[in-house]
Amino acid sequence: MMSKTTEIKTTSNKNIISTQYDLNKVQVMGIVNVTPDSFSDGGQFSCFDSALKQVEKMIGNGVDIIDIGGESTRPGAVDVSVQDELFRVIPLLKAIKSRFDINVSIDTSKAEVMGEAITYGADMINDVRALQNQGCLEVIAQSDIDVCLMHMQGMPRSMQENPQYNDIIDDILEFFRQRIYCCEQSGINKERLVLDPGFGFGKTLAHNYEVLAQLSQFNVLGLPVLAGISRKSMIGNLLNREVDKRLAGSLTAVIVAIQQGANIIRVHDVQESVDAINILKAVAQYKT
Ligand code: 7PJ
Secondary structure, three states: OOHHHHHHHHOOOOOOOOOOOOHHHOEEEEEEEOOHHHOOOOOHHHHHHHHHHHHHHHHHOOOOEEEEEOOOOOOOOOOOOHHHHHHHHHHHHHHHHHHOOOEEEEEOOOHHHHHHHHHOOOOEEEEOOOOOOOOHHHHHHOOOOEEEEEOOOOOOOOOOOOOOOOOHHHHHHHHHHHHHHHHHHOOOOHHHEEEEOOOOOOOOHHHHHHHHHOHHHHHHHOOOEEEEOOOOHHHHHHHOOOHHHOHHHHHHHHHHHHHOOOOEEEEOOHHHHHHHHHHHHHHHOOOO
């Protein structure tokens, strides 16, 4: 069961300058949102039910990790209480773990949710606030699960107002170095960490494309890199497409991210993303 997670831990990327990459180790993380705003009817039961169906379908399509999110982190989103988040996420985690043999990541920034998620068998914590909230480092240090540390400038409510950087790549690298240091100081082994530049989190359209173009620079830290671009406004705003018309743009960005050394891609459209990876693999066989 843990073998897939182990793969994340052992994935190292030495292709900082060259465009070679280990396609066989690329992992697909499937997004399962259990926030009321991601379901048109908003009902808890149907939310749970349809989430479980979605998970089953993703597994059939070759997903490696299921990422469950109970807090909306969209620009302008308001805070969710611990109780609400637990209520949305934990029953689904339990249900998935009792039915399927699949790695589960919990997308949360709350120490209490992290603790419960660990108790009920989560394989990874995906934190858009990179364990900066109170108590998070301690909870993670007491466990042995993997953690995704994401970069965000500002907070969801206001992060898109006027993001500014000296040099976005250097600034994100410096953030990663600091967070890795804090993790290690707290007793969290570096081998447990995954890094994510956080597309759309306190970044203009130009910032997002610069990060995508330069993604391989984050491999210098020797940790797996996760890219979450699927259906985001960096696709929609560039192409002028509503959220349900962003598949072609999302897939193209996924392919670029993989060619730039991404080890994990976080996507809504698992089947299509696995297809894209399989095309890359077929081509890679004949590369000289
Ligand atoms: C990300 C995330 C991302 C990681 C969200 C959305 C917004 N976690 N959670 N990376 N985005 N690690 O999916 O559009 O990019 S929520």
